[in-house]
Amino acid sequence: MMKYVRVKCEIARIVKEGVPYKKGETFTLSYEEAKKLGPSVSIMKEIINVEEPKVEKNTEEAKIEQAKAEEPVLQPVEVNLSKRGKK
């Protein structure tokens, strides 16, 4: 178990596992790695005690997918129509 953090790239480019992240893009790092990078990244969110999250590039497609995943799911609500209008 390790501590991971979601970080924002604050410099021109950070290469993680061969994938380059430009300024403003977000990605996940171990807390130790983030500490070594110092002011080159800003920590946005801490993810505690999880397995290493998959490396994903913060592309437009990923953003859309993430937005879809975060959309509230509408649950069906049961309405008893027979009781309507009864006093």
Add this chain to the structure above:
Amino acid sequence: MVNLNYARAGQFISTEIKEPLRAILKGKRAAFTNPDCKGNGINSFTYTKLGDMSVATISYTLPAPDSNADDVEATDVTVKIPVLSKQFKLDRMKVDAYERQGIRFSTVTAMAAARKVAELEDAQIFDGWTKNGSDYEVKGFFTGAGNAITDSLDFSTFGKAVEAITNGKALAEEGNAPAESYTFFLNPAQYRKLESSFNASGGWEIEVAKRMLGPNGSIISTKALAPGTGLLCPVDPARQYIEFLSPVAYKVDIGFDSRQPNYSALYGTVLTLTLPVIHYDVALVKYTGLV
């Protein structure tokens, strides 16, 4: 008679500590020092920083006055230069003997103080300086690098150091910060691994790595970098990417307690003013995943 002037002893110590300091000071090899910023009394400096501009034009005619009116944008930047110092004590009688008869005296305390200042200077050059532990007053070349590679690269495996240099140079060049030569700073642990890395046919990786760093390139081992980290710096004599502002470099000042002018111990101070300046951070590439 009270000898109020210990300038000669101070000069003697300055000369004595210079050579050993040269071996300790690694950070100063990262950049060139601005020759216009020299002398006592300078604690801030203003330099001109160039902004971005549009591309130049090409044509068969001479340019009209306003045809390419996008001037080179320049802004003045004023920076404060921090003072790094350490005090030490000297045996009064021995220094008096030197002042009067030229008898040499031990400079070990002065050397120890100078070493402490040098270590602090190296730390500042790479890591910068934070007054409160989090906000940077000064960004060092490592903390202020515009490119970072976090890939895990084990330097005991032949080819990994060369891969690190190749990737680092590529990042600097992609960011429009090419250099003819580079200095590769490594923590001693990684340097030792690189030093002893060779392939099956007996080729030493360090030789290949040095060749890749260009004609004036070098690989330097320094404890100022944390284990597992490294820094690729351009050799930049034109000081277009990085430079040092160092108006006073390793001066030794000697004085005494005026309440006891004839018998007080002598107090020395080793002092230097240094500021690492990053003009274009993309020229610097740091590594945080070295093994």
